[in-house]
Amino acid sequence: MTYLRPIVIFLCLIGAWQALVWLTGVEHFILPGPGRVAVALVERWPSLLRHAGITIVEILLGLAIGVVLGCASAIVISALRPARRWLLPVLVVSQAIPVFALAPILVLWLGYGLASKVAMATLIIYFPVTAAFFDGLRRTDPGWLDLARTMGGSRPAVLLHLQIPAALPALTSGLRVATAVAPIGAIVGEWVGSSGGLGYLMLHANARLQVDVMFAALFVLALFSVTLYFTVDWALRRAIPWQADDAKDHRAG
């Protein structure tokens, strides 16, 4: 039943979509039915695959760089008190600027290629990762810190062996958010200026009223995002089995 449920939900949504098309009699260049989209998916498969490859590389690179930068920032901010006073306000203010507003500037600076999209994806996930990890690092059980003090642990050793492992469950919630929003960064970057990728393909198809191709591209993107999310979620659960996790109870039910 556990594995059947998503399939049932998927089929119901497809059914509702088809019903909507039938009932309203809407033109296919406004809302194509699932059948038309499936045909576009098959006919345009090689082109979709090529563009998807570009977007996927952007998302994965953005994720990797964003996570590394976010974790490093969180560690620096929590380990160095003076850095905290200077960097924390900067971090918060940086979030007040919508990342989307930066997209045109990033394209201007970094060009139409891969770099500007990777930068977008990196920027959009940097804050959730940093904030979640920093929060975890700050909330180490005071009892553990007392124990470490009586044991004579140095500050770097306490950070490495106590604070960082203790903050990993908090980091995972940041990583889940990051995985969910990284595709947004890449796609917005492609919309603003690019010569390849699923976002580019969608704009290109939109201009030609090829709405079925748009939907096919959207479908490929959604498929990848969902796969990525569940892969990351699964990997995190395996890597950090000790975290308090009520998802296990849901799965049992």
Added chain:
Amino acid sequence: MLQTQPQSTAAPPAPAVRLRNGRLAFGDRLLFDGLSLELPAGAITCLLGPSGVGKTSLLRLLAGLAESAQGEVTADDGLPISGRVAFMAQQDLLLPWSTVLGNVLLGPRLRGTLGEADTKDRAATLVAQVGLAGHERDHPAQLSAGMRQRVALARTLMEDRPVVLMDEPFSALDAITRYELQALAARLLAGRTVFLVTHDPMEALRLGHRVHVLAGRPAQLDAALEPEGLVPRELTEPHLLALQGELLRRLSEAHQAA
């Protein structure tokens, strides 16, 4: 005279520890002031008293963890006290991501001495001594509360410090597990200078060479009871039953005063 047992390990001789002018105030609320306490060398000193009287603060002061309490802590061998204290709390404070052996090795790992000869052998021996042989690779979540506190005891002994401070280490356990762990701790901690904060008069009489009650506001220490016999004692002996009556009388007075 206090009766102490021969040392069970090759630890350096344990010093007596003295606190003078212990003071703890929160704002203008004075919990204790000018407090003196002596922990005799190689013996177990137990401290009872109503909640909120400052028992834990006193222990943290001795451990060098005090935030607000002040006082002068010295050892009678003239050496500094810091670095010679091991600490065991009511919560086991085990790291959930680490194994039983990994938790016992926390101290050496934090000090970067994990690679030293026989460190790991010693940890394995201690795990066996607390009765957990075969569980070395288990994670804390797989263990019962009693087993987890046994791991915490092994981790405390791994530090091999002459002074051991324990803050209600067995209070979260059921009666039978607590009884077993008291005996185990008394055996393994023999020869060290131990300070044990507890709320259980039976535990104090079972383990303590000296038993104090901290009471009043500002709190003061009473004259210590010194039960006879080797620890862990069995509480069926008549003189212990008499002491238990005396201790309960002092505690109920303290509760009424609080």
